Amino acid sequence: MELTFPHQDEDDSVVSDCESGVSGSGVVVAPPPPPPQQQQRGFFVRLGEGDVVHDLIKTRFIRGLGMLGPKTEVVSVRRNACSDVVSQARLHSFHAHARAVARLRGGGNHANVKYAWYRTNGEDDVNDIVSQGFGFAHGPKLVLSPDDAPLQSARGCGVGKDGVRHALLCRVILGRSEIVRDNTEHCYPSCEEYDSGVDSFSGPTKYIIWSNRMNTHVLPAYVVSFRVSSFKGMEKSEEEPLRPTSPWMPFPTLISALSKVLPPCDIALISKFYKDKKDKKILRHELIQRVREIAGDKLLVAAIKSYRDNKKKPSFLQSRSKNGLATRIK
Incomplete structure (x- = not known):
């Protein structure tokens, strides 16, 4: 209605x-x-x-x-x-x-x-x-x-x-x-x-x-x-922002990943909001809200998931060490 x-x-x-x-x-x-x-x-x-x-x-x-x-x-x-x-x-x-x-x-x-x-x-x-x-x-x-x-x-x-x-x-x-x-x-x-x-x-x-x-x-x-009284997942005040507890990735890395799929005008806008956050012109949740509106939740979730999956993959030396094949360099 x-x-x-x-x-x-x-x-x-x-x-x-x-x-x-x-x-x-x-x-x-x-x-x-x-x-x-x-x-x-x-x-x-x-x-x-x-x-x-x-x-x-x-x-x-x-x-x-x-x-x-x-x-x-x-x-x-x-x-x-x-x-x-x-x-x-x-x-x-x-x-x-x-x-x-x-x-x-x-x-x-x-x-x-x-x-x-x-x-x-x-x-x-x-x-x-x-x-x-x-x-x-x-x-x-x-x-x-x-x-x-x-x-x-x-x-x-x-x-x-x-x-x-x-x-x-x-x-x-x-x-x-x-x-x-x-x-x-x-x-x-x-x-x-x-x-x-x-x-x-x-x-x-x-x-x-x-x-x-x-x-x-x-x-x-x-x-x-x-x-x-409370909004789950949001800053309680300007003085004491909540620390992120959800999956995350470094913002420059996120911008780099988004630049592969979003038009340049959107990337420029996201970069501007990120700079505003670093300059303390906007709060963290405001930055997140802006990025969500520009990129969309589905794309952000996919980018973060891809980042986390890549972080979990063992390096070449780690894989060989687990298999007992790594050699010690003297």
């Missing part, structure tokens, strides 16, 4: 309180002031407890985390205020692209606009995305989670020193989707017939938006700030 809000009209392709800032003629007008129970700070209006939209998003988010839901505290739900001219222009552009995709794919509701979650690296990343849009640092494609399955995006969120993570709830123009495998080498649709990618038609857990459409087909609408 798709996330809908009480004020949503069935024919409305984009649902956001900041839509009131764009008139039917396309003229940008000032949005109305927030109600007393909502507090605006920076790019966002904070929704208070008891607000219908706040409670709906909070409930949906907690429920979508499954067994981790009871361990999760939602600190705040904030709405993109769209209060400046640039934000209004982005909103108007999103509407225009939704209409264009709908016409291109047969009219009606064929723009296929959905809500979806996107993981962020922290408060600064949230502000950068809302003010500047998505950029090179976000990779050759955006991977978002359906609104009823936020776990993957929540796990990928960077954690601040206060233990708070931030996930964006976005409106996404999917249009006509194609199946995209985890180990895809593509940075763009397979042909002009498709607008986005999914990992499954029947029960998608990933929405893929390509880099050339990430700033026209994705509109950040809300940000959910939350704490979770």
